[in-house]
Amino acid sequence: MNGNMMNGNARTVRQILPVILRITFFVVLTTLGAAKMTVVEAQTREHRAVEKLPVNRARVENLQRWVSAGHDAWCRDAKSVAAMSVSRVVPEFANYDFELSSLTTEDGKSSGDKAVYTFHSIDGYASYRVTLRRFGWQSKLAGSAADRVWVPVRMEKITRDLLN
Numbered sequence: 001m002n003g004n005m006m007n008g009n010a011r012t013v014r015q016i017l018p019v020i021l022r023i024t025f026f027v028v029l030t031t032l033g034a035a036k037m038t039v040v041e042a043q044t045r046e047h048r049a050v051e052k053l054p055v056n057r058a059r060v061e062n063l064q065r066w067v068s069a070g071h072d073a074w075c076r077d078a079k080s081v082a083a084m085s086v087s088r089v090v091p092e093f094a095n096y097d098f099e100l101s102s103l104t105t106e107d108g109k110s111s112g113d114k115a116v117y118t119f120h121s122i123d124g125y126a127s128y129r130v131t132l133r134r135f136g137w138q139s140k141l142a143g144s145a146a147d148r149v150w151v152p153v154r155m156e157k158i159t160r161d162l163l164n
Contacts, residue, residue, distance in 0.1 A: 049157045057137070060151055064141040067149050075149040078115035082130040085152040086119050090128055112145060129156040 067075045074080040113136075118129045131154035138148040 045161050047159045047161070049159075051155045051157075053152050053155060055133075055135075055151055055153060060135070060138065060149070061141060064138050064149050068142060068147065076147060078132050078150045079117060081132055081150040081152065082115070082117040083119070085130050085132075085155065086128050089155060090119075115150065125160050127158040129158065130154070131156075 063075065066072060074084075113134045115132045116129060117132075118127055120127045130152055132150040133153045134145070134148040134150055139145060142148040
């Protein structure tokens with residue numbers, strides 16, 4: 001009789017064990033799913049404020065004449081113009097002693113007539129994206145396409161809020 005009882009218990013365990021494993025697997029997957037939802041909720045939210053900068057053709061032509069006469073040659077360098085534009089708009093970057101170009105990442109959207117630069121704040125909560133253009137009508141005053149000055153046409157502020 002003892003032998004039959006042992007076989008009966010072994011059969012019951014073989015039948016119950018898969019059910020217990022399925023329930024445990026379901027509980028683990030549910031727990032992981034809930035944990036993943038909280039990670040998604042803890043990500044940051046971005047806010048974008050875009051400002052299109054008006055282009056005054058007469059002012060750009062005067063600047064082009066000034067640069068063509070040998071003054072302020074940095075206006076021909078897109079990165080320098082972007083850094084100067086950001087330092088004028090954002091007081092946070094105005095008083096730093098280090099070079100702003102070390103904070104910039106080029107977005108890869110550069111061409112002969114358009115360049116986009118992104119500057120990141122030290123704390124990582126704000127970024128400033130500057131779009132620069134060179135216009136075809138500048139060639140009359142500049143001589144060659146490489147001598148045209150860069151003009152900021154768009155400024156975008158991207159702020160990130162950490163959700164708690």
